[in-house]
Amino acid sequence: MTEFTNSVDSIPVGSLTPAQASADAADLQTAIGELAGLVAGSRGLPELLSEVAAFAVDAIPTGTLSHN
Numbered sequence: 001m002t003e004f005t006n007s008v009d010s011i012p013v014g015s016l017t018p019a020q021a022s023a024d025a026a027d028l029q030t031a032i033g034e035l036a037g038l039v040a041g042s043r044g045l046p047e048l049l050s051e052v053a054a055f056a057v058d059a060i061p062t063g064t065l066s067h068n
Contacts, residue, residue, distance in 0.1 A: 031059060
C-alpha cells in the first residue's frame with residue numbers, strides 16, 4: 001500500500017491561498033469518497049473504468065495547463 005506523508009516540500013511556499021488549500025482539501029475528500037463508492041459497488045470493468053476516467057478528468061485543476 002502506498003504511504004503518504006505530510007511533507008509539502010515540493011509545493012512552493014505561498015503558491016496556494018488558505019481558501020484554495022481548503023477547497024482543494026474538500027475536493028480531495030469528496031473524490032476519495034466517490035472512489036471508495038466505486039470500489040464498493042458491483043460494476044463491470046468497462047463501467048468502472050469509465051467512471052474512474054471521469055473522476056480523473058475532474059481531478060485535473062483548471063487553468064494549470066499551458067497551451068502553446
